[in-house]
Amino acid sequence: MKAPVLAVDMGGTKILAAIISDKYQVLAREYQPTLASEGPQAVIRRLLAAFDRLLSSQKMGPSELGAISLAIAGGMDTEKGLVTSSPNLPGWHDVPLRDMVGEHYGVPTLLVNDSSAAALGEYRLGAGKGTRNMVMLTVGTGIGGGIIIEGKLYTGSSGSAGEIGHMAIDVSGPKCKCGNIGCLEMLASGTAMAREAIRRIRDGQQSILIALVGGNIENITAREVGTAARNGDALAADVILEAATYLGIGLVNMVNIFNPEVIVIGGSVAKLGDLLLEPARQVVKERAFRISANLVRIVPAQLGDDAGVLGAAVFARQRGTK
């Protein structure tokens, strides 16, 4: 099919909607805040309004779309088209988003997890090009995952596979809001870094982080931790090293289980670059099975914010659209 795809990447903080050509060019895009606290009704209204604006910016009607592809930060039942729950989208329980959007526009509509979509985008158009087996971790507020097996996105038996951030790596670790204990996300996400930096400062350790946030240490995020580390702050460097080591332990598990050619690290925290990736690579080298560790490349994502919408468009084209 040649018709463009209307793709959306919706997280707990922001929505990116885009119209994407059959050559995977972004013809138009629109950012807006999710304002997730307003609940599903308001968010869906805002989503549809954004779609209308994008379509009219291209002087297109919905009938000219090949598909609508919705990449959503949440658990889903892809068979029924439901967003079943989402830690980042309060109030979303079994929301039939696929059919609500599809019936509104009369266009074939697909639902996919946002991290799975990003993985598919990086696989086809970014850091995973030319491989067959790839794992992607999206490290931001949380840690999402996406799995490519023999060239295809693997979404599991009911569309819920790839929750790599909710793999337990520390049986004695902190309880996660997902219900599990010692999840990778609790130890290596941006949230984990910020929490650990704040804890250490409250414990009396010195850091330029305190000045960076004007004394309001609750405002520390992974971004400030990165800035402080690059400016020689020992506390920040140590917090990143600790999170990177946990990330590396998660990657060892991925290497031993999937024996992939490439692991792609995306998400806002991945902007730390080698500060994060080098210690993680070192852990893989030390602890993973030799053959698999020698094979795998651990690389940063290439598509930036567009990975999700591009991957959603790839997903729509693979699953068949008009």
Add this chain to the structure above:
Amino acid sequence: MKAPVLAVDMGGTKILAAIISDKYQVLAREYQPTLASEGPQAVIRRLLAAFDRLLSSQKMGPSELGAISLAIAGGMDTEKGLVTSSPNLPGWHDVPLRDMVGEHYGVPTLLVNDSSAAALGEYRLGAGKGTRNMVMLTVGTGIGGGIIIEGKLYTGSSGSAGEIGHMAIDVSGPKCKCGNIGCLEMLASGTAMAREAIRRIRDGQQSILIALVGGNIENITAREVGTAARNGDALAADVILEAATYLGIGLVNMVNIFNPEVIVIGGSVAKLGDLLLEPARQVVKERAFRISANLVRIVPAQLGDDAGVLGAAVFARQRGTK
């Protein structure tokens, strides 16, 4: 192809070789000890002698075989046909077993990991029949794994995928001989159960296990722990519960990552049955993502000792033989 397959399942303790028909009937089988400590040369000589005996028992020549399929307990490079290393087979380093056997008989020969083969066997002929996505854990001396994705055995980019037993679940756990720390195998295998039972007895705890092994507590294995637990021994019951809980934590990770329809538990320790499986299922119910936890069935393997050779035969037929 209709010709039978000569299949072998070789672990650190025993070898099972069998001739298997195109209908997956075992036409002949032979068990023998691996005697792994004698090193690869002696083991391979014994393997070839067993093959010769099996063939002559069926009055067959090698040219009547469709394939030889070797399921081996070790890491491998399937492309090159090497057994790269094995914790259970001392001295095996980059042994070109596939070509050694294939050239000896002039028959197409394949190499596959033993746990992967068992998974494929259970998938096609046992507890996984009728599903699309399945994970198998073989819980014995160690913990092996096998992964079925969309109906096909997944072996990774160089044939080393599926090392589920070497997934770290406890960052502060014991060091494993694989090089990783806090591996599932170190906490939930038969070896782990025996070690923990011995530790507790040395600590002064009472148990009928001491009498069961005539006072030589070094002789305790998971089998005795199971016997003691079924006879009401509190220490043994507690050791099994602890291992089963660790197993459950590993299963939560598998459920969150793979969202499979079924997880099959095989291996000698799985003979503990619901003593092992019920607490593990409970952990999955409490900690895994709801949709995935509701979907998955956690069931015992059905093929017993034949899973590996049957799976090796399935593997040969799938990969193309004459």
